[in-house]
Amino acid sequence: MxxxxxxxxxxxxxxxxxxxxxxxxxxxxxxxxxxxxxxxxxxxxxxxxxxxxxxxxxxxxxxxxxxxxxxxxxxxxxxxxxxxxxxxxxxxxxxxxxxxxxxxxxxxxxxxxxxxxxxxxxxxxxxxxxxxxxxxxxxxxxxxxxxxxxxxxxxxxxxxxxxxxxxxYFEYCYLPDLPKAAAALLKAGGVEAWHAEFRARVSETKMRGDDFPVVNVLAMAAAYSPKKGEPLNVELPFDANTGRLRLDVWNRWLVHDxxxxxxxxxxxxxxxxxxxxxxxxxxxxxxxxxxxxxxxxxxxxxxxxxxxxxxxxxxxxxxxxxxxxxxxxxxxxxx
Structure with a gap:
């Protein structure tokens, strides 16, 4: 240089x-x-x-x-x-x-x-x-x-x-990741359990390809739909059990689009x-x-x-x- x-x-x-x-x-x-x-x-x-x-x-x-x-x-x-x-x-x-x-x-x-x-x-x-x-x-x-x-x-x-x-245009760039994140969080037993396992694993080995949709959704929820008192202080735009889109939260995301x-x-x-x-x-x-x-x-x-x-x-x-x-x-x- x-x-x-x-x-x-x-x-x-x-x-x-x-x-x-x-x-x-x-x-x-x-x-x-x-x-x-x-x-x-x-x-x-x-x-x-x-x-x-x-x-x-x-x-x-x-x-x-x-x-x-x-x-x-x-x-x-x-x-x-x-x-x-x-x-x-x-x-x-x-x-x-x-x-x-x-x-x-x-x-x-x-x-x-x-x-x-x-x-x-x-x-x-x-x-x-x-x-x-x-x-x-x-x-x-x-x-x-x-x-x-x-x-x-x-x-x-x-x-x-x-x-x-x-x-x-969040409908195109984020929406496809929501069901992937919902499945991973359901399997792990919730946001905090998934995040704790993720942090421990990446500190010892590395991030997996299927981690990205989950951590991406959590980070975007932290930016667009924060809520104190929720796990990681984020409110997810889908129901944790059914994956149904929560329109009230999703609309909070869209304000930031x-x-x-x-x-x-x-x-x-x-x-x-x-x-x-x-x-x-x-x-x-x-x-x-x-x-x-x-x-x-x-x-x-x-x-x-x-x-x-x-x-x-x-x-x-x-x-x-x-x-x-x-x-x-x-x-x-x-x-």
Missing amino acids: NGLLESSELLSPALESNPLGDPARRKLTVYLPPGYGADERRYPVVYFLHAFGNSGGSWTNASGFAPTVPQRLDALVESGAIPPVIGVFPDAWTSLGGSQWVNSDAIGRYRDYLTKDVVGFVDRTYRTLPKAASRAVVGHSSGGYGALVMGRYHPELFSHVGAHAADS PVRFVPKFMDAFRKLKTVYLDCGTRDEFNIRWGTRMLAEDFKNAGVERVHEEFEDGHSGVSYRFARSLSVLVPNLAQD
Whole structure:
């Protein structure tokens, strides 16, 4: 790399005493472009939000063949394809596998963690341009969902949003996992019994393929339908004995679906300067369709957006960040 990766630790007030007891002290990786610190120049910033099941450290895990996202960012800067920027890679891992980058009574205040603690730390520590026009937020899957959450709530912080295969149209991307989760939880004897066995097993061996639908549903319930006093403080969207969909709880999930909240909060999204959306045509979670719905909603509302599809699935598509960065970064205010 021609730029520099710095690693530090951030103690997050927002995450102190979180319901899961997860660490409030988090690793923060920051990419600094070539020439950073050589003069008084200040730089725009791109915040990268990781997917469910990943952590902040996953951004720098080399595959052996493909470059990491920080390496792709560095190559774009070095080639002159994009102007120099600072890249920030925060960690929102939880013991349920992720946070959806939201504030939740069952998980913790991860939206506040990003918007208050991480952004504040970065602006205090590095030579940033501390304004919305000079900030972008991008992510894949749950990270893409988180980017849309930031567009909804915080256009005063981020004027540029990039969402790769963002969880959307929940009927397609989540509903197929509900009966799988119901069967596993019934067999285990409930949420707490399943989760205890899962945590013990993965600490000794590894996660099984059939674990993902269960832990995914539990994590999404923690984000979308938290309820204090229930096992893990979550309310499931199905009956534990019959698997029947509980429409009152399911409707709580749908309130958080981007295809529902984007049109409702379009005034906030109209404040954005750049919106980038993409998804693979073979996405295994059917997110292609929710992404198409969002693209249509933005178009109908007169919001400028770039919407692209490509021939691939959901995972292993970090190369697409090179494309979103090429769209977003040239639009960042440079002074």
